[in-house]
Structure formats: C-alpha cells, structure tokens
Amino acid sequence: MDYEASLDRALSAVPDIESGGDRLSVPDAVAQADGAFTRFNNLDAVADALNRNTDHLHRFLQRSLATSGKLQSGVGRYNGEFAARDFESAVEEYTEEYVRCSECGLPDTRLVQEDRTMMLRCDACGAFRPVQKKSGSATTQQTKNEVEAGETYPVEVTDTGRKGDGVAHRGDYTIFVPGASEGDVVEILIEDTSGNLAFSRLA
Incomplete structure (x- = not known):
C-alpha cells in the first residue's frame, strides 16, 4: 500500500470535528x-x-x-x-x-469569587473579567413594586401575622391581608400605608 493510500485511509477514520459552534444548546423556555x-x-x-x-x-x-x-x-x-x-x-x-x-465568545467559563468580586473565568482562552449584578430599569422596578392606597394588586399570602391575618409581600412592602390564609393567591385592595407596611382587604 503506497503512502497516499495509507494517508487517505487514516484520514477517513478520523471523526469529523464541528467548527464554528459555541457548544451552547439552551432549551426554549416553557x-x-x-x-x-x-x-x-x-x-x-x-x-x-x-x-x-x-x-x-x-x-x-x-x-x-x-x-x-x-x-x-x-x-x-x-x-x-x-x-x-x-x-x-x-x-x-x-x-x-x-x-x-x-474575549473568545465561548461558554466554557466558571464563576469564581476573588477578593469579594465575582469573576467570570474562561477555561478556553484564559480570559477573566468581573461581573456585575444587573437589574431592570429603575422606572420599571418602581412601577412593579410600589403600593398605593386605593389600588388593587394580585398577591400570594406567604405568612401569618400575630393576629391571624395573612401576610403578603410586594417589593419592600409587607402587606396585611385579613381573611386570607398562607398559600392563598388573592386580589387585594390597599386601604392604607405606613412606611413599608400596607393594610388591605380582599377585593
């Protein structure tokens, strides 16, 4: 068997290696x-x-x-x-x-803590950088979390207060919901607020 035939045979036995992909396959959200x-x-x-x-x-x-x-x-x-x-x-x-x-665009990374800073280290190219917590826009965050007297909101009751009232949370607010029990998902009407406390009734 000559050299070229041997080389062709050897190359044919080597599996194809995919290129250009980032090896990241994320399922669609359900x-x-x-x-x-x-x-x-x-x-x-x-x-x-x-x-x-x-x-x-x-x-x-x-x-x-x-x-x-x-x-x-x-x-x-x-x-x-x-x-x-x-x-x-x-x-x-x-x-x-x-x-x-x-740097390289690959997902072969890991999160590590270094001197109170969260770092993203790449095992593929060796690059590293700090990561920062990102949040939604300030306007959206405020709109989502604010509680106003006279407004209605859907909430989930997650605790029980000392007097037996249901307790829910929305943003920084603790909301008291008389007549509701832990685990209930209810629509409430905010009657009054005081600091980060809110008092409601079932809508």
Missing part, C-alpha cells in the same frame, strides 16, 4: 400561566444547560423582570404575566453577562 403568576417550568433544565446554579439564574430573572418570585423543585414562579419570550430574553441577557466569554 411558560405556564398560574393565576396572577407565571411559571418557568423548565428553569432547572435551562440552568443546567448553562452550567450555572438554578438559584443564581432565578435571582437574576427576578431582577431582570422586575418582579418577585419563588423557586421550588427547579420551577420558577413569578408574580405577573410573562410570555416564554420574556423568559428567553432574560436568559439571553444572563448568558452574556454570566456565561459567555467576552
């Missing part, structure tokens, strides 16, 4: 309406695809969407109405800040 809330049903799978902690992604989503939420069994539940595209846009923003290397 959104589900849940009363006054929206579930991100496959949040855990998305975080796993990004090789990031689910709670870290969940907290970023709350800031990006300017809302409150809960994480339970890998499912995110957020106050408000959101489409799958809203979740996907927030995930894309998270990916650019906390996953993708700004």
